């Protein structure tokens with residue numbers, strides 16, 4: 001369970017251009033929840049994920065994951081439990097390293113020293129078998145540089161890396177925004193399949209109304225760094241795209 005208690009993040013504090021990106025925000029996310037987050041540009045969605053992952057430090061408030069306080073831990077320590085997939089497929093992986101070496105790096109994330117991830121051969125075989133399951137024909141390319149892959153292929157592999165590493169929380173920040181519609185659909189279907197299979201807890205930011213209505217079991221709207229709406233699955237299931245568009249015309 002992720003608990004966010006009265007978290008505040010202000011940029012340019014006490015300056016004329018002060019921005020309260022997160023305003024005393026409190027939110028509890030149960031293990032296994034798949035939470036979709038929508039909100040206008042600048043409403044604080046990414047800042048919320050940055051504060052959870054430790055890329056940004058909150059000014060005030062408390063964060064706990066499964067009862068453990070994580071608010072003071074650096075991002076690399078939190079990355080053992082918290083994985084992120086960004087809008088830009090180039091972010092989060094090393095383009096010059098091979099696919100298998102990127103999986104190796106991901107497996108070492110959050111560990112201070114060398115950790116046992118099996119011998120080279122065992123590890124490579126395991127990666128190959130998992131990559132085969134994606135059905136993208138990438139299993140024979142695992143020694144090729146990550147940078148040669150398409151955006152959709154990279155996002156799919158990044159998702160796979162996160163689930164292979166037993167993370168507790170997956171933060172998706174518009175993971176399909178840079179993809180063509182077909183690749184976007186494929187990546188979201190894969191994400192959905194992996195999330196169900198591994199019962200991941202997920203915070204999924206999207207500007208795509210169709211994705212917001214199709215996926216997830218809870219829907220949160222952020223506005224001005226606060227939670228404006230928080231809908232259960234039942235409430236979400238009866239929403240129509242028009243309702244969502246109207247939310248965005250309110251402010």
Ligand SMILES: Nc1ncnc2c1ncn2[C@@H]1O[C@H](COP(=O)(O)OP(=O)(O)OP(=O)(O)O)[C@@H](O)[C@H]1O
Pocket residue numbers: 011012019020021039040041042043044045046047048
């Ligand atoms: N590093 C930063 N320095 C200064 N201001 C920032 C920084 N990061 C975010 N902000 C500001 O904080 C507010 C919230 O930004 P944030 O990126 O969280 O919004 P968002 O809801 O993710 O927006 P978008 O949908 O455009 O990605 C915005 O006004 C933004 O300009």
